[in-house]
Amino acid sequence: MNSAIYRGKYLDDPRAVEIDPVELKLSKRTYETALLNGVFGALRDAGPDYWGRRVIEKHAGKAQLGELDYLLESPDDRAGALGFGLNTEPPAPQRKFNQTIDLEKLQALADALVKDDLPDDPQAQQVQDLMLLGTSMGGARPKAVVQDDEALWVAKFNRADDRWNNTRVEHAMLRLARECGITTAESHIETVGGKDVLLVKAFRPRERTERLHTRPHG
Numbered sequence: 305m306n307s308a309i310y311r312g313k314y315l316d317d318p319r320a321v322e323i324d325p326v327e328l329k330l331s332k333r334t335y336e337t338a339l340l341n342g343v344f345g346a347l348r349d350a351g352p353d354y355w356g357r358r359v360i361e362k363h364a365g366k367a368q369l370g371e372l373d374y375l376l377e378s379p380d381d382r383a384g385a386l387g388f389g390l391n392t393e394p395p396a397p398q399r400k401f402n403q404t405i406d407l408e409k410l411q412a413l414a415d416a417l418v419k420d421d422l423p424d425d426p427q428a429q430q431v432q433d434l435m436l437l438g439t440s441m442g443g444a445r446p447k448a449v450v451q452d453d454e455a456l457w458v459a460k461f462n463r464a465d466d467r468w469n470n471t472r473v474e475h476a477m478l479r480l481a482r483e484c485g486i487t488t489a490e491s492h493i494e495t496v497g498g499k500d501v502l503l504v505k506a507f508r509p510r511e512r513t514e515r516l517h518t519r520p521h522g
Contacts, residue, residue, distance in 0.1 A: 315331075
């Protein structure tokens with residue numbers, strides 16, 4: 305079971321928002337949970353999914369980590385407003401992103417991880433480069449956040465074992481939705497190294513992250 309509390313400094317901030325209006329209301333009380341391996345749902349949702357977990361496991365040189373380890377190993381520049389750390393005053397987000405010109409290298413690293421061709425040594429250069437892919441994006445497919453002169457983009461890569469060109473299918477579905485009057489994110493296809501990469505325009509990172517202290521209990 306783990307517990308969580310809001311810092312008094314955060315509660316005193318007029319801009320404070322509830323991490324979860326159901327399970328984690330703004331209060332001085334201590335919240336406890338044994339569900340989802342002892343991690344509150346709103347916090348677990350902010351952590352990496354399948355793809356991000358594989359990246360972190362390679363970087364740590366371990367096949368499996370604890371739920372809190374995955375949160376702590378995730379970058380602060382996640383798609384959202386939560387950051388995780390062990391100190392009461394975590395450092396500001398670094399906001400370092402790959403550039404769109406790095407797409408071919410990122411695709412090669414994603415392919416290597418899918419094939420498990422990367423070394424287990426967390427200090428290996430390939431593994432270090434892999435961490436630059438980022439782990440904040442959820443989902444099971446390889447992806448990264450990249451930056452150009454105008455905005456941030458979520459780069460989604462095909463896999464060698466795909467039965468069809470997933471990136472072009474997803475791009476087509478986004479265009480079809482727009483034709484039907486549904487608001488969708490801007491997207492386009494880049495072809496690098498003979499492979500298609502889907503770029504979906506991401507929202508601007510928030511200037512500040514909310515902090516909630518979590519600690520093991522029992």
